[in-house]
Amino acid sequence: MNQWFVRLTEQMSLAHDDAAVADVLQNMTSDAGFRYFAYLNLQAETQTAISTYPKEWQVRYFEKKFAHIDPVVLNAKSHPEAFAWSNTVTPGMTKERRAFYGEASEFGIRSGISVPIKTGFGRMAMLTLASDEPNAGEGLDFSPVMAAASFGQVHSRMEVMRVRPTRVTRIRMKANELTCLRWCSEGKTARDIADIENTTYGNVRFFIRNAKTALGVTSLAQATALAKELGLI
Structure with missing residues (x-):
């Protein structure tokens, strides 16, 4: 062998x-x-x-x-x-x-x-x-x-x-979650994203938290890196 x-x-x-x-x-x-x-x-x-x-x-x-x-x-x-x-x-x-x-x-x-x-x-x-x-x-x-x-x-x-x-592995993520991750990968803060997407800061935090859960990671850096690696954003 x-x-x-x-x-x-x-x-x-x-x-x-x-x-x-x-x-x-x-x-x-x-x-x-x-x-x-x-x-x-x-x-x-x-x-x-x-x-x-x-x-x-x-x-x-x-x-x-x-x-x-x-x-x-x-x-x-x-x-x-x-x-x-x-x-x-x-x-x-x-x-x-x-x-x-x-x-x-x-x-x-x-x-x-x-x-x-x-x-x-x-x-x-x-x-x-x-x-x-x-x-x-x-x-x-x-x-x-x-x-x-x-x-x-x-x-x-x-x-x-x-x-x-x-x-x-099939990752189930909503459009709002992917959008927030993409803006994060471009260097935008949660408050920036709230202004850009015309939503609330709380909603952005909620979307980002759901995105991290879907990807099985604990940090935003991990989430954006893995999402890019998997071709999601």
Whole structure:
């Protein structure tokens, strides 16, 4: 498996567009003996994904915000090094986890390996290879350090290329909230915005507070930065 990670780095260095990236990841996934791949980028309360998981599962995963309960994601956050996993139900497992495993299994996602990395500023990304077999990841010999080094290079290249995701967290924001954020990004204060938009200072504060809640952030600086990064303003 260590050699596989070397080849992944090499192949990704030759990919120059979205289609080539998808082809490399899919071909490398098959070469490793897995069925699906999922690249997940997590920031604040939002996630973006590039994946070959069934579209229905991707939609359900994002709409139900499964990233908050997904045992693989939770394990990656608490132990950020490459690991194997499976959907095996064990005694004492919570009802919530059993239900999640059951839904994932319906779409042929039963086991695999995941490589998480910290990407700076409180963010994390992870690459998962998944199989419909119950224990596909067990017994694979690989170095967590080599896996992280390889995926780190892959992640950096995908960021530079701005590869389009197959799924993103849907942010529901009203026009007034987006308008206030846009004015904030232009350096306007809440009182400035109230005058420009012919509304009250209290309303502007209310819109900004709702915008921060929708984005899952705590400060105005975070809200404007993330909104711009997501192409909302």
